[in-house]
């Protein structure tokens with residue numbers, strides 16, 4: 001955890017050269033309860049001008065300027081973004097971003113869902129991964145874009161999200177999980193109807209399904225649910241703020 005004044009953020013450790021990945025925390029912003037205080041989600045019910053102030057502060061302190069984010073919809077669409085279309089792409093309904101450009105931070109907004117950030121030798125991608133997007137193949141779609149750009153994925157980061165002790169799901173969800181990501185490895189049975197789902201493991205399996213070696217996958221130990229410095233949608237019954245996780249390729 002990095003600290004500058006009252007503002008704290010998490011930084012990925014094993015990123016390739018020139019790649020920077022950061023996640024904001026709740027600390028050091030302007031939003032009031034239940035969004036207190038560094039809410040980075042525009043579509044949460046929080047005052048929008050306050051969210052803009054939070055971004056202004058966070059971008060300046062972390063030197064991560066003009067973060068592109070989406071209006072996330074739990075789908076599997078990924079948008080290719082560059083400096084020319086970034087304004088147009090901003091707030092589009094989709095769950096993934098992809099770019100081959102420098103100094104263009106791609107952002108994922110979460111409070112329990114996983115930010116999955118992927119780096120190739122040339123390109124980067126940011127994915128908002130709830131179970132629906134993961135299960136719907138958003139990670140496969142990202143790998144197809146790297147392939148389209150003749151790039152090879154060298155690293156992935158699974159950021160702060162809900163942990164394997166807090167994400168209880170019912171068998172109606174389990175029955176929808178596709179076999180290719182080996183969901184059986186990610187489930188712990190609680191009783192006849194309830195299971196615990198390990199989302200970080202499911203995302204890891206989806207990355208490995210696409211050929212990425214486990215040694216090239218960094219999994220954050222931070223849990224949105226168990227860490228009081230992070231927002232948890234589940235714990236706070238949907239009335240809360242969001243973190244932003246960014247990936248940027250610096251020149």
Ligand SMILES: [Zn+2]
Pocket residue numbers: 162163164165166223224225226
């Ligand atoms: Zn937890």
